[in-house]
Amino acid sequence: xxxxxxxxxxxxxxxxxxxxxxxxxxxxxxxxxxxxxxxxxxxxxxxxxxxxxxxxxxxxxxxxxxxxxxxxxxxxxxxxxxxxxxxxxxxxxxxxxxxxxxxxxxxxxxxxxxxxxxxxxxxxxxxxxxxxxxxxxxxxxxxxxxxxxxxxxxxxxxxxxxxxxxxxxxxxxxxxxxxxxxxxxxxxxx
Numbered sequence: 001x002x003x004x005x006x007x008x009x010x011x012x013x014x015x016x017x018x019x020x021x022x023x024x025x026x027x028x029x030x031x032x033x034x035x036x037x038x039x040x041x042x043x044x045x046x047x048x049x050x051x052x053x054x055x056x057x058x059x060x061x062x063x064x065x066x067x068x069x070x071x072x073x074x075x076x077x078x079x080x081x082x083x084x085x086x087x088x089x090x091x092x093x094x095x096x097x098x099x100x101x102x103x104x105x106x107x108x109x110x111x112x113x114x115x116x117x118x119x120x121x122x123x124x125x126x127x128x129x130x131x132x133x134x135x136x137x138x139x140x141x142x143x144x145x146x147x148x149x150x151x152x153x154x155x156x157x158x159x160x161x162x163x164x165x166x167x168x169x170x171x172x173x174x175x176x177x178x179x180x181x182x183x184x185x186x187x188x189x190x
Contacts, residue, residue: 056180061131068148070141072179073120074103077128086124113143132176135164151189159185
């Protein structure tokens with residue numbers, strides 16, 4: 001056997017073993033463990049309504065335009081999970097400044113009694129898909145929602161508190177609420 005060919009055979013064998021391990025066995029093992037121990041999360045944390053119809057995911061933001069519902073973060077990709085990410089504009093970029101100023105005006109118009117607009121209501125998250133807003137951003141919207149829905153502000157503040165992230169989650173970041181889950185319970189109150 002040629003000296004060069006005999007050197008290639010072990011390399012090809014190792015490549016084939018790595019290919020099978022990394023592209024077949026490992027993904028199957030991880031998927032199987034996920035489905036066995038964390039099926040809800042492994043399937044995308046899908047949220048269903050009372051009829052069993054999937055209405056979204058806990059992990060992907062949605063756009064809500066009804067004035068009687070909480071609004072989430074601005075998304076430059078319209079919360080389209082097919083292409084997560086946002087433009088990395090510099091703070092001095094005219095397009096970013098214009099979009100942010102427009103979002104501030106929209107929030108001030110929709111929430112005239114809210115005071116200063118919380119930052120997360122006028123800026124993108126890194127993925128453009130963040131389903132959470134800060135507790136401050138949710139509370140900022142309470143007067144508008146109370147007026148539009150007829151639900152007392154006190155009840156809305158209680159609802160926000162019920163949806164607040166856990167203390168363990170708050171160790172890693174600011175207190176937040178999931179907008180989809182909050183709006184589902186808000187609609188159930190009506």
